[in-house]
Amino acid sequence: xxLKIHLFTLLAGTLFLVSYCLSDFLWExxxxxxxxxxxxxGFSFLGFFVMAILxxxxxxxxxGVVILGIFLSSELVNSEIFKSGKILEATLIDDQSAMRLTLxxxxxxxxxxxxxxxxxxxxxxxxxxDNKIIFKDKRDDNNFIPxxxxxxxxxxxxRFDKNGKPITDFARYFDIKxxxxx
Numbered sequence: 001x002x003l004k005i006h007l008f009t010l011l012a013g014t015l016f017l018v019s020y021c022l023s024d025f026l027w028e029x030x031x032x033x034x035x036x037x038x039x040x041x042g043f044s045f046l047g048f049f050v051m052a053i054l055x056x057x058x059x060x061x062x063x064g065v066v067i068l069g070i071f072l073s074s075e076l077v078n079s080e081i082f083k084s085g086k087i088l089e090a091t092l093i094d095d096q097s098a099m100r101l102t103l104x105x106x107x108x109x110x111x112x113x114x115x116x117x118x119x120x121x122x123x124x125x126x127x128x129x130d131n132k133i134i135f136k137d138k139r140d141d142n143n144f145i146p147x148x149x150x151x152x153x154x155x156x157x158x159r160f161d162k163n164g165k166p167i168t169d170f171a172r173y174f175d176i177k178x179x180x181x182x
Contacts, residue, residue, distance in 0.1 A: 006060035009048040013067035016041035020071065028118055084108065089178040090156050094171035099140070101156070101174055103133070103181075111139050128181065149174075151181070 019037035026034035052060025084106035097115035124137020156174035
């Protein structure tokens with residue numbers, strides 16, 4: 001019986017791509033063990049792909065190149081290359097979590113909310129009026145961040161007291177790392 005390397009390459013490569021695409025789901029459900037499926041199927045795919053190259057299995061080589069092309073294309077599409085430039089980056093850190101805000105030149109924002117067990121990324125549109133950032137889309141699950149926040153010097157203030165004074169207690173503001181807003 002002749003070993004059909006191209007079928008193993010196809011199977012391992014397909015399972016690798018599926019586990020890679022489902023990595024957020026796996027992270028939420030398996031936590032630290034979410035790496036096991038992509039690593040296992042990824043190394044299996046690479047092993048079969050190398051075997052296909054060594055055995056000069058043309059079909060296996062073509063399948064391997066196509067799967068690598070799909071993987072690299074998805075990484076390229078998600079990279080910073082195709083995104084608008086960052087004009088503001090800020091971070092809010094508390095004892096157990098962090099929120100990273102990125103404003104882009106094309107009036108889109110990304111809010112990455114992470115803690116020890118999960119990470120979520122919210123994307124949407126915003127509007128700038130003077131020193132105010134008005135979020136037009138959902139920023140987080142529990143509405144901790146209001147739809148309008150204010151930039152004051154090197155901070156993004158999310159709450160004010162009854163006298164209109166910024167509340168700058170621990171974990172009540174974003175610390176601005178980069179600000180190119182004009």
